[in-house]
Amino acid sequence: MNTVILNSIQSDDKLYNILKSFLFEELSKAGFKNEFIDLFSKNIEYCNGCGYCGEKKVGVCVKKDDMTEIYYELANSKIYIFISPITFGGFNSELKKAIDRISPLGVSGYTIYKGELHHPMRYDNPKMFFTIGILDNDYPEQEETFKLVSERLEKAFFSPKTASLVLNKDMNVDSIQLKIKESLEKLGVIS
Amino acid sequence: MSRKVIALLGSTRGKKTASESIVDYISGNGNAEGFDLVKYRAHEIFNKQDKLDDFMNDVIDSDTLLISSAVYVHSVPYPLTVVLENMSAIESRKNLEGKKLLSIFHSGYPEDIQRKASFEICENFAKVTNMEWLGGIGFGG
Numbered sequence: 001m002n003t004v005i006l007n008s009i010q011s012d013d014k015l016y017n018i019l020k021s022f023l024f025e026e027l028s029k030a031g032f033k034n035e036f037i038d039l040f041s042k043n044i045e046y047c048n049g050c051g052y053c054g055e056k057k058v059g060v061c062v063k064k065d066d067m068t069e070i071y072y073e074l075a076n077s078k079i080y081i082f083i084s085p086i087t088f089g090g091f092n093s094e095l096k097k098a099i100d101r102i103s104p105l106g107v108s109g110y111t112i113y114k115g116e117l118h119h120p121m122r123y124d125n126p127k128m129f130f131t132i133g134i135l136d137n138d139y140p141e142q143e144e145t146f147k148l149v150s151e152r153l154e155k156a157f158f159s160p161k162t163a164s165l166v167l168n169k170d171m172n173v174d175s176i177q178l179k180i181k182e183s184l185e186k187l188g189v190i191s
Numbered sequence: 192m193s194r195k196v197i198a199l200l201g202s203t204r205g206k207k208t209a210s211e212s213i214v215d216y217i218s219g220n221g222n223a224e225g226f227d228l229v230k231y232r233a234h235e236i237f238n239k240q241d242k243l244d245d246f247m248n249d250v251i252d253s254d255t256l257l258i259s260s261a262v263y264v265h266s267v268p269y270p271l272t273v274v275l276e277n278m279s280a281i282e283s284r285k286n287l288e289g290k291k292l293l294s295i296f297h298s299g300y301p302e303d304i305q306r307k308a309s310f311e312i313c314e315n316f317a318k319v320t321n322m323e324w325l326g327g328i329g330f331g332g
Binding site for chain 1: 199202203204207261263264265266267268269270273274278279300301302304305307308311312313315316318319330
């Protein structure tokens with residue numbers, strides 16, 4: 001089974017290697033093949049809402065850029081993991097740019113899911129959705145918004161198993177690894 | 192002397208958008224209500240420093256910032272997020288303190304919860320920049 005990790009924290013951030021190496025270690029032990037994608041290194045245009053993917057050629061994005069490979073990974077991965085600095089409670093712009101392009105993975109029609117209107121997903125993924133946000137200590141109230149933003153995507157993805165984790169830069173490595181383990185246990189990836 | 196309102200449009204589809212129609216309607220009533228409204232489209236300014244500077248100077252010269260946008264995949268669209276990130280840079284914050292912020296978000300989904308995250312993001316932006324959050328209006332369906 002595959003995992004796709006969309007990352008928007010910079011590689012010189014001290015949390016970058018901690019998160020990347022530990023996620024790889026735990027997911028690989030659990031038998032997952034992992035694709036870690038640094039969004040800052042990708043050429044991704046922003047969605048201009050042209051409607052091509054929903055009206056003209058359903059499921060296909062008119063923009064031909066690095067999202068093409070990301071669509072492939074998303075379609076074929078049981079686990080989506082999104083990593084981002086928390087910006088005003090949401091994902092930062094780099095990750096949001098990729099998320100805004102996810103519409104081709106949905107179908108044009110609507111369905112009711114957990115009492116809300118949503119576009120069904122085209123593929124039977126993700127089975128698990130995990131968000132990791134890095135919070136600035138000056139703005140603790142943004143944690144609740146990040147949980148809401150994560151919950152909204154959980155529903156958009158129809159993901160049956162979900163986890164959302166907020167970290168801050170003052171945490172030591174052991175605490176970070178423990179929290180990631182707890183989240184992976186919640187998802188049922190490890191026991 | 193009339194008040195000055197800056198409208199920041201989040202939709203990325205060009206000029207014929209619901210976000211802009213709403214702002215045009217408000218602008219049409221502006222003279223009667225005693226304010227002038229200036230529009231900026233986030234997707235036209237987010238990656239051009241000179242246009243971002245023009246926008247920021249207009250905001251500094253205004254009383255109120257009005258954000259009008261569609262919801263993109265359950266939160267604020269990318270170009271609008273970039274503009275807000277730029278505005279919240281430490282050196283810009285002192286220029287925004289005390290200015291009023293309100294927002295209008297719309298989407299095709301009828302449930303209020305589908306727009307809630309976008310409003311919270313704007314409210315958090317107001318806290319970071321010490322602006323006065325006035326709340327917002329949501330349209331759905």
